[in-house]
Amino acid sequence: MSDLLERLRGRGWRMTAQRRVVAEVLDGDHVHLTADEVHARAVERLPEISRATVYNTLGELVTLGEVLEVSTDRRAKRYDPNAHRPHHHLVCAQCGAIRDVHPTGNPLADLPATERFGFTISDVEVTYRGVCPNCAAA
Amino acid sequence: MSDLLERLRGRGWRMTAQRRVVAEVLDGDHVHLTADEVHARAVERLPEISRATVYNTLGELVTLGEVLEVSTDRRAKRYDPNAHRPHHHLVCAQCGAIRDVHPTGNPLADLPATERFGFTISDVEVTYRGVCPNCAAA
DNA sequence: GCTTGACTTAGACAAAGTCCATTGTAGGAT
DNA sequence: ATCCTACAATGGACTTTGTCTAAGTCAAGC
Numbered sequence: 001m002s003d004l005l006e007r008l009r010g011r012g013w014r015m016t017a018q019r020r021v022v023a024e025v026l027d028g029d030h031v032h033l034t035a036d037e038v039h040a041r042a043v044e045r046l047p048e049i050s051r052a053t054v055y056n057t058l059g060e061l062v063t064l065g066e067v068l069e070v071s072t073d074r075r076a077k078r079y080d081p082n083a084h085r086p087h088h089h090l091v092c093a094q095c096g097a098i099r100d101v102h103p104t105g106n107p108l109a110d111l112p113a114t115e116r117f118g119f120t121i122s123d124v125e126v127t128y129r130g131v132c133p134n135c136a137a138a
Numbered sequence: 139m140s141d142l143l144e145r146l147r148g149r150g151w152r153m154t155a156q157r158r159v160v161a162e163v164l165d166g167d168h169v170h171l172t173a174d175e176v177h178a179r180a181v182e183r184l185p186e187i188s189r190a191t192v193y194n195t196l197g198e199l200v201t202l203g204e205v206l207e208v209s210t211d212r213r214a215k216r217y218d219p220n221a222h223r224p225h226h227h228l229v230c231a232q233c234g235a236i237r238d239v240h241p242t243g244n245p246l247a248d249l250p251a252t253e254r255f256g257f258t259i260s261d262v263e264v265t266y267r268g269v270c271p272n273c274a275a276a
Numbered sequence: 277g278c279t280t281g282a283c284t285t286a287g288a289c290a291a292a293g294t295c296c297a298t299t300g301t302a303g304g305a306t
Numbered sequence: 307a308t309c310c311t312a313c314a315a316t317g318g319a320c321t322t323t324g325t326c327t328a329a330g331t332c333a334a335g336c
Contacts, residue, residue, distance in 0.1 A: 090249075099257075115228075121268035131257060
């Protein structure tokens, strides 16, 4: 993740304690935190960090392409630091757990020209929904 | 759409003016209204209908499988009455226009067992994003 | 070590949606 | 036809998620 900090500095990002903390919180694999969760964890390390800063920083990371926004439920957006490997998501309809998945095939190729209505398509988002083993057992 | 009303009555739905109006508003193809838009149109026909009732009714229609919830942007949920023919969505990243599309292929088959993590998958949602002809021209 | 403009802050604000106590009513029972 | 009652509707308070702004702070270049 320090690569991330390096990359950001290289792009002229002004490095502040707040931004560093947000980037650190997002470290790890299969992490899909809401903005509020990011804020909560950031506060543990930097108690005076404000919500607005967390939102700003997350927004910038998304713009820079370092983090993906995913909206698997209709509550809060989640932030996925695994932005450099394309992937989709598998969501538990009951507990909301999220896993990154890598389907075979290319959904873009599955949309014939007649079904494109003249759109220039740039992106496909696939969300699988189901029940996770934990919830199925309960 | 009166089929819908019939079906609902058959399921023991108590028919009220409010519910009828909400169902009528959702009539039509390629309609993807937000709850607020549904409310606005319902008010035209039944001025005293409340927002809570619209939300409740939409929620019930979703539970009954008569209407689909789609969240193409992260603002409001949209309600899609075309629930009986499986389809996916094509969204303009600029103006937010939504089209129903029918891709070939089956994305469910594209997720190998090793990528299912023990989930029982029940549903796949595919959202294509791009720029519509209108916005491209502007 | 200054300066400056970018960054952060707190809190007000907004949009979307939920909750709840109260009031109303559809539809079966009489 | 009227009455009953469980289910539905109401409206307003509340919650959640996110944005905006004015004022204060600070990283980084000089």
